Every structure is written in structure tokens, then in C-alpha cells.
Amino acid sequence: MAGLINFADENEVKQFLDNLGVEYSFQCYSEKDPEGCQRLADYMEGVKKNYESAAQVLKHNCETNGHGESCYKLGAYHITGKGGVTECLKTAYSCFIRSCNAGGKKSVDACHNVGLLAHDGRAMEGGPDPTAARQYYEKACAGGFAPSCFNLSALFIEGNSKGLAPDMTLALKYANRACELGHVWGCANASRMYRLGDGTEKDEKKAEELKNRAKGRRKKKTAHFGELLSSVRQSLLSCATSYGESLPGRRCS
Structure with missing residues (x-):
């Protein structure tokens, strides 16, 4: 039939790609x-x-x-x-x-x-x-980009010397949003904050719910991406992309 490409014919495929x-x-x-x-x-x-x-x-x-x-x-x-x-x-x-x-x-x-x-x-x-x-x-x-929500949470947990004060209420807000979007460590951080009462009233029920959600998502992620970081402390300090990756490269002048 005219117009159809015979993908078994190497020359015909090459011509088609060249035309593209x-x-x-x-x-x-x-x-x-x-x-x-x-x-x-x-x-x-x-x-x-x-x-x-x-x-x-x-x-x-x-x-x-x-x-x-x-x-x-x-x-x-x-x-x-x-x-x-x-x-x-x-x-x-x-x-x-x-x-x-x-x-x-x-x-x-x-x-x-x-x-x-x-x-x-x-x-x-x-x-x-x-x-x-x-x-x-x-x-x-x-x-809707979960790693950014997680990194915002980390920013507000840590604060810095350049004018950004720690704000546990905002940290919890963004950890919850990261969790809603499927970020394992967003769920883990939010769980920890509910348990400790950081940025909110203590809520053991909510903490346990989020902990279980994190565990379930971690198992699912592990099947595809390998073992994740095991320490919630590390996740609190992580300000990289999802799953602990960061951008390579150099600044240049």
C-alpha cells in the first residue's frame, strides 16, 4: 500500500529517516x-x-x-x-x-x-x-514537582545565615505536599514532625499513617531504583534532587 514504510527494508527506512x-x-x-x-x-x-x-x-x-x-x-x-x-x-x-x-x-x-x-x-x-x-x-x-516540595521542606527545617529563618510550619506544609505527590522522604519527614510536634500539634495517629505510607512507597521505589537512604536524618539534610542525586558540572567563569 502506497505511503506505508517497509521497516524490514533497511534502505527504505534510511530514506524515510533522511526525509524526516x-x-x-x-x-x-x-x-x-x-x-x-x-x-x-x-x-x-x-x-x-x-x-x-x-x-x-x-x-x-x-x-x-x-x-x-x-x-x-x-x-x-x-x-x-x-x-x-x-x-x-x-x-x-x-x-x-x-x-x-x-x-x-x-x-x-x-x-x-x-x-x-x-x-x-x-x-x-x-x-x-x-x-x-x-x-x-x-x-x-x-x-506538582515533588522533589522541589521536599527541598523546600529541607530549606525551612535548616534555615541559613543569609536571612532565611527556620520555619517548621512551612517545612511541614511542603513535606506534606511532597508526600502527596509521592515523595518517600516527604512522607518520612512529615511523619517525624507530627510525632515530635514540629510545626504542629503532636499527632501520633497522623505520624503513624505517614510512616506507613513512606514504608509502602519505599518498598515500591526500592523495586525499581534500588535501596534508598535509610536515615531520616539524612533526608532532613538532603537538598538534592529526588533519590539523592545532584547536578554535576562546574561553575566556569
Whole structure:
């Protein structure tokens, strides 16, 4: 039947993929369609494995069109130096801010990454910026991104010397939200706070309920991701991404 691709025919598949590349390139550069540029970048990365070309398209689509997903992916490239771009957390930070503010696909991930980099301080001129970290974690948390809610909880548990006072009521609020969104350590932290009466009245029943929820989710996560951290104390001090990961990379000048 005309129009159908015989995927058993290597030459026919190659021709089909080559035609896709031509079509996406036309969409991007002739029709000036930002979504076409994103498709072209994905094609270069996923089909052609040409990361240098993918990086060039992402840069064009982010800087010229302000495309949120392209800015996010370009930021991710700058974290590790993928595609021949400069490995630079400061540049990645700028890309993630553009993606976060643009909205759309990957925006909450980008907001979370801005929060991480501000919290960590390696991308910042003056070191960690808890105010910026809070602002962008709040945006990601409001978008349903559980690790940002958890990190907000950790921020308010710890406080810092740069003007962010500990606030156990807010810490509990965000731990509960992280738990609602499925974050194991959000449930564990909220349970501990109800048991101790941190930021709330003591509530053993609620503490036990959240503890059991954390245990159930931990078993489920362990089956997929391996053993999680065993110490609630460690979780209280963790200000990284979910499951204890943090962004690699270096600040650069």
C-alpha cells in the first residue's frame, strides 16, 4: 500500500529517516516553526546521534525563539559539556531560567534545576542564594514537582545565615505536599514532625499513617531504583534532587 514504510527494508527506512530530517529542517529554518526546531534537535540527537548539530539547533531555538524545551535541553548540555558546548553551570542556570519562565513542557523541571543551582551556589557569583532557591522551588512545587516540595521542606527545617529563618510550619506544609505527590522522604519527614510536634500539634495517629505510607512507597521505589537512604536524618539534610542525586558540572567563569 502506497505511503506505508517497509521497516524490514533497511534502505527504505534510511530514506524515510533522511526525509524526516529534511522536513524538520525546513520547518525550523524556512517556516521558522519553533516546534519544528525542537523536532529537528530531537532528530539530530536521537536518530543521527549528532550531538554537536543538536546543540546548535537547541541554541538557535532557545536564543531566537525562546522555546522552553530547547532552553531546558541546552541547559542540560551545558551541565556536562555535551555536544561540544562549554561545560558551565552559570550558562546552564541562565538556560534553565529561560525555560522555567517560558512555561510549557519541561518548565517545572527547569524551575527545579534553577532552585538546585541557586541552593548549591556553584552557578552563582556570591555563592548559595536561598531566596532564589525558594522562589524557583516554589514554582516547581506549585507545578506538582515533588522533589522541589521536599527541598523546600529541607530549606525551612535548616534555615541559613543569609536571612532565611527556620520555619517548621512551612517545612511541614511542603513535606506534606511532597508526600502527596509521592515523595518517600516527604512522607518520612512529615511523619517525624507530627510525632515530635514540629510545626504542629503532636499527632501520633497522623505520624503513624505517614510512616506507613513512606514504608509502602519505599518498598515500591526500592523495586525499581534500588535501596534508598535509610536515615531520616539524612533526608532532613538532603537538598538534592529526588533519590539523592545532584547536578554535576562546574561553575566556569
